[in-house]
Amino acid sequence: MFISFEGVDGSGKSTQLELLWAALVAEGREVVATREPGGTELGERVRALLLDGPTITPWAEAALFAAARAELVEGVIRPALARGATVLCDRYLDSSLAYQGLARGLGLERVLELNLSAVGGLLPDRTFLLLIDPLLAGERLGEPTDRIEREGQSFRAAVDAAYRQLAARFSERIVAFDGARPAAELAAQIRADLALAACARADLARAEGTPVA
Numbered sequence: 001m002f003i004s005f006e007g008v009d010g011s012g013k014s015t016q017l018e019l020l021w022a023a024l025v026a027e028g029r030e031v032v033a034t035r036e037p038g039g040t041e042l043g044e045r046v047r048a049l050l051l052d053g054p055t056i057t058p059w060a061e062a063a064l065f066a067a068a069r070a071e072l073v074e075g076v077i078r079p080a081l082a083r084g085a086t087v088l089c090d091r092y093l094d095s096s097l098a099y100q101g102l103a104r105g106l107g108l109e110r111v112l113e114l115n116l117s118a119v120g121g122l123l124p125d126r127t128f129l130l131l132i133d134p135l136l137a138g139e140r141l142g143e144p145t146d147r148i149e150r151e152g153q154s155f156r157a158a159v160d161a162a163y164r165q166l167a168a169r170f171s172e173r174i175v176a177f178d179g180a181r182p183a184a185e186l187a188a189q190i191r192a193d194l195a196l197a198a199c200a201r202a203d204l205a206r207a208e209g210t211p212v213a
């Protein structure tokens, strides 16, 4: 199963990824946790360019995120899924849709097309989106540590609006939670959603007469 976590900077998604990782490992599952941009040697170099490098035009930025993502999918995510591991990804293509497609104004459809080509159409089975008041997210973050965080409050608000739009558009895949809730409560809600999804898959497999993965 392929699960991604999304949200504005300061939404608490990385904490939730770590909590889910620990819960799944405790159940004895093989879990591969990775992050974007990054997760491969090339991806980490692209990350440094994107977050600490010089000014980048919006399409160059989108293309670099897509390049790092293509590498991560080929080198890490597909091989892990093929051997039956659960993959947890801290950000995936929805980040590009929200930040580059909508907040930077490149266009949702065009950025989606670029990214679907880059990853050979691979989408997460589930995307957990942590929604939080962008002002509160800014307070949680404190001093900005990278180029995109330095964009400031109005950009963060645009990214928040973008994520809400994505949650409506991809409602079968994206599950949104209130990121202001206590971390342990959110973690329990995420595990409950996954348990329900697993039951639904088992029901479907039974109905179709196929073995449950």
Ligand code: TYD
Residues within 6 Å of the ligand: 008, 009, 010, 014, 036, 037, 051, 065, 090, 091, 092, 093, 095, 096, 097, 099, 100, 148, 149
């Ligand atoms: P991330 O490492 O998740 O930062 P943090 O852990 O502080 O949330 O992401 C780095 C920044 O890159 C973040 O501001 C979001 C941005 N980003 C995009 O603009 N597009 C993308 O496709 C991705 C993956 C990230």
